[in-house]
Amino acid sequence: MSHPEVAIIMGSDSDLPTMQAAIAVCEDFKVTPHVEIISAHRTPQRMVEFAQQAHQQGIKVIIAGAGGAAHLPGMVAALSPLPVIGVPVASRHLKGLDSLYSIVQMPGGIPVATVAIGNAKNAGLLAIQILAAQRPELQEQVIAYRRSLSEMVQDKQEQLATVGYQQYLKDYQAASSAG
Structure with a gap:
């Protein structure tokens, strides 16, 4: 892996289990992530410095x-010239809906791309696709990944057609409860 091209930041260490999926995607695509805990509320000066200097x-x-x-995704987006992808992390009381609303309600001129609540995997994939726009070898990896998704669905359809929906459902439920 080379120098970090994707920064994965979070407001608290309790966000790390969610953000691990974005880290894993970067590592799967051989893109080095830079991972930090930076709180918009508890370490605001550190957040400002990070956001203003990350591109350098x-x-x-x-x-x-x-x-x-x-507030972290929006504040970082307001301070950085880089694209920012917000990941709403599920909260105890409002299940992440509060986080989602906060991230998507940015004023005009300060965009933040936002993925579904808890879906750091898609944030990682979107970051990879942004990098791939300028890197043909990475773009080929994205194309191969998408092809593998299609093949996976086709394989599942073939299995469903072979065993029938009742047996497929039974096998699916058994696998889900085991894992």
């Missing part, structure tokens, strides 16, 4: 996960 450190995309008030 070779970072190309920032993924920011946040729960609750979820």
Whole structure:
């Protein structure tokens, strides 16, 4: 892996289990992630410094996960020239809906791409696709990944057609309860 091109930041260490999926995607595509805990509320000066300097450190995309008030993605986007992808982290009381609303309600001129609640995997994939726009070898990996998704669905359809929906459902439920 090379120098970090994707920064994956989060407001709290409790966000790390969610954000791990974005880290894994970067690693799967051999893109080095830079991972940090940066709180918009508890370490605001550190957040400002990070957001203003990330592009000078070779970072190309920032993924920011946040729960609750979820100000981190928007504040970083306001301070950085880089694309920011917000990951709403599920909260205890409102199940992440508060985080989602906070991240998607950005004023005109300060865009933040936003994925579904808890879906850091898609944030990682979107970051990879942003990088792939300028890197043909990475774009080929994205194409191969998409092809593998299609093949996976086709394989499942063939299995369904072979065993019938009742047996397929039984096998699916057994596998789900085992794993």
